[in-house]
Amino acid sequence: MRGDSWFSNLCSSALRAKTLTSPSETLTRNGPGEGLVRRLGLFDLILIGIGASIGAGIFVVTGTVARDAGPGVTISFILAGGACVLNALCYAELSSRFPAVVGGAYLYTYVAFNELTAFLVFAQMMLDYHIGAASIARSLASYFVTLLELFPFFKDNIPNWIGHGGKEFFGGVVSINILAPILLALLTIILCRGVGESSVLNACMTGTKVVIVLIVIAVGAFQIDVSNWTPFAPNGFKAIVTGSTVVFFAYVGFDAVANSAEESKRPQKDLPLGILGSLFICAALYIGVCLVITGMVPYKLLGEDAPLAEAFTSKGLKYVSILISFGAVAGLTTTLLVGLYVQSRLYLGLGRDGLLPSIFAKVHPTRHTPIHSQVWVGLVAGILAGLLNVHVLSHILSVGSLIGYSVVAACVVTLRWKDKVTSRGPTRWISKRQEGLICLVTVVCCGFSGGLSYRLNASFIILIVAAVVAVLAIIALLRRQVYADPTGFSCPGVPILPAICIFFNIFLFAQLHYEAWVRFVVLSIISVGIYSFYGQHHANPETSALYIGVCLVITGMVPYKLLSEDAPLAEAFTSKDLKYVSILISFGAVDGLTTTLLVGLYVQLRRIKKSDGTLTGEVVPYNIVPLDTPALTNAIGTFAEHLIDLERNE
The missing domain is CATH 1.20.1740.10 (Amino acid/polyamine transporter I)
Incomplete structure (x- = not known):
C-alpha cells in the first residue's frame, strides 16, 4: 500500500x-x-x-x-x-x-x-x-x-x-x-x-x-x-x-x-x-x-x-x-x-x-x-x-539545445490550445489536448526516422514517407484544434511553423x-x-505564483522607489484611496503572523523535548519566534489603528 x-x-x-x-x-x-x-x-x-x-x-x-x-x-x-x-x-x-x-x-x-x-x-x-x-x-x-x-x-x-x-x-x-x-x-x-x-x-x-x-x-x-x-x-x-x-x-x-x-x-x-x-x-x-x-x-x-x-x-x-x-x-x-x-x-x-x-x-x-x-x-x-x-x-x-528548442516549439502550440479551449469544459479540453499531443509525438517520430535514414544513407523513400506523415500530422493539428492569438508578440503560422521546428530539430538530433x-x-x-x-517533495509551483501576483500589483500601483519598508502593500492601496483594502491587508498580516508564530513555537518545542517528555534546557537556534513576535505586535497595532480611524470617519 x-x-x-x-x-x-x-x-x-x-x-x-x-x-x-x-x-x-x-x-x-x-x-x-x-x-x-x-x-x-x-x-x-x-x-x-x-x-x-x-x-x-x-x-x-x-x-x-x-x-x-x-x-x-x-x-x-x-x-x-x-x-x-x-x-x-x-x-x-x-x-x-x-x-x-x-x-x-x-x-x-x-x-x-x-x-x-x-x-x-x-x-x-x-x-x-x-x-x-x-x-x-x-x-x-x-x-x-x-x-x-x-x-x-x-x-x-x-x-x-x-x-x-x-x-x-x-x-x-x-x-x-x-x-x-x-x-x-x-x-x-x-x-x-x-x-x-x-x-x-x-x-x-x-x-x-x-x-x-x-x-x-x-x-x-x-x-x-x-x-x-x-x-x-x-x-x-x-x-x-x-x-x-x-x-x-x-x-x-x-x-x-x-x-x-x-x-x-x-x-x-x-x-x-x-x-x-x-x-x-x-x-x-x-x-x-x-x-x-x-x-x-x-x-x-x-x-x-x-x-x-x-x-x-x-x-x-x-x-x-x-x-x-x-x-x-x-x-x-x-x-x-x-x-x-x-x-x-x-x-x-x-x-x-x-x-x-x-x-x-x-x-x-x-x-x-x-x-x-x-x-x-x-x-x-x-x-x-x-x-x-x-x-x-x-x-x-x-542534445540539450535541440531538446530545449523542440519543447519550446511544442509549448507554443499547447499554450495556444489552453487559451481558447479551457472554457469549453474539462472533458473536451482533455480529449482535444490528447489528440494534439499525439500529433506532436508523430512529428517527433517522423523527424527522428527521417533524420536516421538520411544519416545511414538509407532509401530516400523513407525520408519522403516520414515527411508526408509529418505533414498529415500537421494538417490534423491545424484542422482539429482551435488556436488563440496571445497578447504581445505572436509567432506566425501556428501550428505549422512550430511543427516544422520540431521536425527539423529532431532531424538534427538524429545526426x-x-x-x-x-x-x-x-x-x-x-x-x-x-x-x-x-524534487516532488519540495516543489511548490503555486507559492511562487502567489508571490508573483502580489508583486505585480504592488509594483504596478506605485513606483518601486516610493515603496516603504514597513507596510508597502497597505500604503500602496492607501495612496489610491482604497483604505478598506489596507484594513484587509492588516487583518491578513495579523492572521498570517499568528499562524507562523504558533507553528514556530510548536516546532521549537518539538525540537527541544526529550523522548521521555522532559525538556533538554538547551536553546535551539530557530528564528521564527524572535523574528515574528515584534512583527505580530506591530501588525496588531496597525490593525487597531485602522479600526479606530474607521470609527472616527463614521
Missing part, C-alpha cells in the same frame, strides 16, 4: 504544472533591497545574444565546413539561420507571454506541460551548459597563451599544464589545466558583483569581437577572387544540407536572452526584439565571413585548425591573423560569461520552485544577483575544466553521435530518480 501511495504521489506531482497564465501574472518581486534588478535595455539584450552565439567558431567553423560544401557553405549558413529564425520566433512569443520570470525553456515547459518534463529539460540543458563552459574555458586558456607567446619573453616558456592542452593522466581522461579555472574564477567574481558590471564587460568584449569580424570582412573583401566561387556546390546539394546541420549549432545562444527576463527593463517588448535582433546580426556576420573565406582561397586549400587566419597569412596579411586571435579571445570570453550567467538564472528558477535546494533561490540584497547559484556554476565548471579533458565529451553536447543518444537516455533516468526522491 505504501508503495502504491508513493507511486501515486509521484505521478500527481510529476503531472502538475505552474500556473502563470498571462504576462501580468509573471512579474516577480522587484522591490528595493530584494530580488533581481531591471538594468538591461534592448541593446544589452542584443549583446547578450551575440555574445552567447558568436565565439571562436566564426573563425574556424566557416572554413572547416567550406572544405566539404565549397562556396555553398554560404547557403548552409542561410539554411541553418532560417531554421534558427523559426525557433527564435517560438522563443520570442513565449518570452513576450512570460516576460518577467527567469527560467527560459524550463519555465515554458513547466507552464505548458508538467513539472517532471520541465525538470528533464533543465537537466539536459544544464549538462550542455556545464560541459560547454568547461570546454570553452579550456579553449580560452589556450588562445590566451597563444597571445602571450606573441611576445618573445613568453614564447616557448609556458608549460602545457598552464594553458595549452594540459598535463594528461590515465590515458588522457584526466588533464590538469591551471589557467582555465583561474579565468572561470575571475568571470564568476565579475558576475557576482552584479549584472551591471557583467553587462559592461560583455558589451566591451562583444563590441571588440564584432569590430574585428567587420575588419576581417572589409579587408578580405578586397582580396576576393570570384573565380574561387566556381564551382559553387562541388559536392552537390547534399553537402550543403549536411553543412547546415553542422553550422546550426553556431547560432545556438539566442535563447540566453530569454533567461534575462527578470533583469530586462521592458521585458515584454525588448525580449522578442533582443532574440530576433541578435540572431539576424549573427547570421549577417557568418554569411559575410563565408563569402570572404571562400573568395580569398580555393576551398580545397583551406586548413582545418585555423582556416581564416591561414587564408589571410597566405595573402601576406599576418596582422589580420593576429587580430583574429584577439577576436577569438573576445568571442570565447563573452560566450563563457553569458553561459555562466544563464546557468545561474536557471538554478535560481528551480530553487524558487523547490525543485532544487532553496539556497539556489537566494539573491544578494545589495548586489541583486544569485551569488550562491553563480558560485556553484563557476565551481562546477572550474573543476571540470581544471581536471578533465572535456573536449573529448564534445560529441555528446548539443548526433550515438553516444549523445545514450547520454540523453541515461541522464533522463538519473533526473527522474533525483526528482522522485527530492
Whole structure:
C-alpha cells in the first residue's frame, strides 16, 4: 500500500504544472533591497545574444565546413539561420507571454506541460551548459597563451599544464589545466558583483569581437577572387544540407536572452526584439565571413585548425591573423560569461520552485544577483575544466539545445490550445489536448526516422514517407484544434511553423553521435530518480505564483522607489484611496503572523523535548519566534489603528 501511495504521489506531482497564465501574472518581486534588478535595455539584450552565439567558431567553423560544401557553405549558413529564425520566433512569443520570470525553456515547459518534463529539460540543458563552459574555458586558456607567446619573453616558456592542452593522466581522461579555472574564477567574481558590471564587460568584449569580424570582412573583401566561387556546390546539394546541420549549432545562444527576463527593463517588448535582433546580426556576420573565406582561397586549400587566419597569412596579411586571435579571445570570453550567467538564472528558477535546494533561490540584497547559484556554476565548471579533458565529451553536447528548442516549439502550440479551449469544459479540453499531443509525438517520430535514414544513407523513400506523415500530422493539428492569438508578440503560422521546428530539430538530433543518444537516455533516468526522491517533495509551483501576483500589483500601483519598508502593500492601496483594502491587508498580516508564530513555537518545542517528555534546557537556534513576535505586535497595532480611524470617519 505504501508503495502504491508513493507511486501515486509521484505521478500527481510529476503531472502538475505552474500556473502563470498571462504576462501580468509573471512579474516577480522587484522591490528595493530584494530580488533581481531591471538594468538591461534592448541593446544589452542584443549583446547578450551575440555574445552567447558568436565565439571562436566564426573563425574556424566557416572554413572547416567550406572544405566539404565549397562556396555553398554560404547557403548552409542561410539554411541553418532560417531554421534558427523559426525557433527564435517560438522563443520570442513565449518570452513576450512570460516576460518577467527567469527560467527560459524550463519555465515554458513547466507552464505548458508538467513539472517532471520541465525538470528533464533543465537537466539536459544544464549538462550542455556545464560541459560547454568547461570546454570553452579550456579553449580560452589556450588562445590566451597563444597571445602571450606573441611576445618573445613568453614564447616557448609556458608549460602545457598552464594553458595549452594540459598535463594528461590515465590515458588522457584526466588533464590538469591551471589557467582555465583561474579565468572561470575571475568571470564568476565579475558576475557576482552584479549584472551591471557583467553587462559592461560583455558589451566591451562583444563590441571588440564584432569590430574585428567587420575588419576581417572589409579587408578580405578586397582580396576576393570570384573565380574561387566556381564551382559553387562541388559536392552537390547534399553537402550543403549536411553543412547546415553542422553550422546550426553556431547560432545556438539566442535563447540566453530569454533567461534575462527578470533583469530586462521592458521585458515584454525588448525580449522578442533582443532574440530576433541578435540572431539576424549573427547570421549577417557568418554569411559575410563565408563569402570572404571562400573568395580569398580555393576551398580545397583551406586548413582545418585555423582556416581564416591561414587564408589571410597566405595573402601576406599576418596582422589580420593576429587580430583574429584577439577576436577569438573576445568571442570565447563573452560566450563563457553569458553561459555562466544563464546557468545561474536557471538554478535560481528551480530553487524558487523547490525543485532544487532553496539556497539556489537566494539573491544578494545589495548586489541583486544569485551569488550562491553563480558560485556553484563557476565551481562546477572550474573543476571540470581544471581536471578533465572535456573536449573529448564534445560529441555528446548539443542534445540539450535541440531538446530545449523542440519543447519550446511544442509549448507554443499547447499554450495556444489552453487559451481558447479551457472554457469549453474539462472533458473536451482533455480529449482535444490528447489528440494534439499525439500529433506532436508523430512529428517527433517522423523527424527522428527521417533524420536516421538520411544519416545511414538509407532509401530516400523513407525520408519522403516520414515527411508526408509529418505533414498529415500537421494538417490534423491545424484542422482539429482551435488556436488563440496571445497578447504581445505572436509567432506566425501556428501550428505549422512550430511543427516544422520540431521536425527539423529532431532531424538534427538524429545526426548526433550515438553516444549523445545514450547520454540523453541515461541522464533522463538519473533526473527522474533525483526528482522522485527530492524534487516532488519540495516543489511548490503555486507559492511562487502567489508571490508573483502580489508583486505585480504592488509594483504596478506605485513606483518601486516610493515603496516603504514597513507596510508597502497597505500604503500602496492607501495612496489610491482604497483604505478598506489596507484594513484587509492588516487583518491578513495579523492572521498570517499568528499562524507562523504558533507553528514556530510548536516546532521549537518539538525540537527541544526529550523522548521521555522532559525538556533538554538547551536553546535551539530557530528564528521564527524572535523574528515574528515584534512583527505580530506591530501588525496588531496597525490593525487597531485602522479600526479606530474607521470609527472616527463614521
